[in-house]
Amino acid sequence: MKTAVIYRSHHGTTEKVATMIQQALGSENCMLFNLKTSKNIDLSAFDRIIIGGSIHAGNIQNKIKEFCKNNQDLLLEKPLGLFLSCMEEDKAQEQFDNAYPEPLRKHALSCKLTGGEFNFDRMNFIEKMLIRKISGINDSVSKINNDKIQELVAEMSD
Numbered sequence: 545m546k547t548a549v550i551y552r553s554h555h556g557t558t559e560k561v562a563t564m565i566q567q568a569l570g571s572e573n574c575m576l577f578n579l580k581t582s583k584n585i586d587l588s589a590f591d592r593i594i595i596g597g598s599i600h601a602g603n604i605q606n607k608i609k610e611f612c613k614n615n616q617d618l619l620l621e622k623p624l625g626l627f628l629s630c631m632e633e634d635k636a637q638e639q640f641d642n643a644y645p646e647p648l649r650k651h652a653l654s655c656k657l658t659g660g661e662f663n664f665d666r667m668n669f670i671e672k673m674l675i676r677k678i679s680g681i682n683d684s685v686s687k688i689n690n691d692k693i694q695e696l697v698a699e700m701s702d
């Protein structure tokens with residue numbers, strides 16, 4: 545089974561999660577595509593697709609939204625997994641529901657909130673100020689949820 549993990553990541557969390565999924569599925573059968581650089585991905589070459597993005601100021605990356613919109617018909621024909629990185633746990637489900645179109649959420653074999661990180665080393669000055677003000681957090685913190693990643697991998701393989 546060939547799997548494509550298609551993602552977008554600002555500060556590296558979603559990329560880490562994508563890599564953890566790839567390791568769990570076996571790297572020989574799983575390819576990663578970062579939508580920052582990957583264009584015209586041939587989805588027909590893959591048996592299953594996993595898509596992941598992250599939330600900034602309430603929204604998932606536009607590249608993920610565009611990808612889902614432009615490829616919806618094809619995505620509805622294949623086993624699909626969706627995941628999301630974010631840090632506001634109380635808003636996480638609502639943010640997920642706004643991030644991915646309903647037809648894809650309903651079709652997906654697995655939908656997971658895989659946690660998030662604040663990576664201060666990779667934030668710019670304004671981002672650091674914003675995060676300090678909103679969350680009261682001053683240092684890098686990782687809350688990647690490995691259990692949810694393993695659940696996603698298991699549900700995709702059922």
Ligand SMILES: Cc1cc2nc3c(=O)[nH]c(=O)nc-3n(C[C@H](O)[C@H](O)[C@H](O)COP(=O)(O)O)c2cc1C
Nearest residue numbers: 553554555556557558598601602630631632660661
């Ligand atoms: C400027 C900024 C804004 C953020 N806004 C939100 C938000 O609105 N809701 C939320 O749950 N998490 C928010 N986060 C947390 C990110 O979703 C989290 O850092 C995530 O791990 C980023 O993943 P990435 O590095 O793959 O982009 C924000 C983080 C930053 C730096």
